[in-house]
Amino acid sequence: MEFRQTRRFTKALKGYRKYRSLPQDIEKLQAVLSAFPNGNGKKHWNCLTHSDDRSVSVFKVRLSCASMKGESRFRVIYAHDSGSGTVDFIDFIEIYSKGDKANEDSGLIREYIDNRESLF
Numbered sequence: 001m002e003f004r005q006t007r008r009f010t011k012a013l014k015g016y017r018k019y020r021s022l023p024q025d026i027e028k029l030q031a032v033l034s035a036f037p038n039g040n041g042k043k044h045w046n047c048l049t050h051s052d053d054r055s056v057s058v059f060k061v062r063l064s065c066a067s068m069k070g071e072s073r074f075r076v077i078y079a080h081d082s083g084s085g086t087v088d089f090i091d092f093i094e095i096y097s098k099g100d101k102a103n104e105d106s107g108l109i110r111e112y113i114d115n116r117e118s119l120f
Helices: 007-015 022-035 106-114
Strands: 002-005 045-050 056-065 071-081 089-097
Touching: 002 007, 007 022, 007 089, 022 056, 022 071, 022 089, 045 106, 056 106, 071 106, 089 106
Parallel strands: 002 089
Antiparallel strands: 045 056, 056 071, 071 089
16 A cells, blocks of 8 residues: 655645654554545544545544643544455545645645645
8 A cells, every 4th residue: 555645735744843743643543444445433533525426535533642641632634545345545635724725625634635646
């Protein structure tokens, strides 16, 4: 399984440099997503939308940050291919702190679905 980050995700991640554990927290999330790309059935995962042809699913997940003593103030928006039976890639679209903004950027999600390959 391949993990990719959009340019906007990478830029936002660099903006949170003061949270030193965040890169390791993302790696832990990748390990969980490898096993459960659609979530683990708990309240921490939300399916936000699907592409029109249902080939891509977009999810929002809470991210616990070790630098913040395990608080899950961060949200990660990611997508994966859901058309075939297996998941070949997971794209990280957006990361944000609940203190910075209340909800995900729905325009960014729509842009991702419409122009997937141009955002990397």
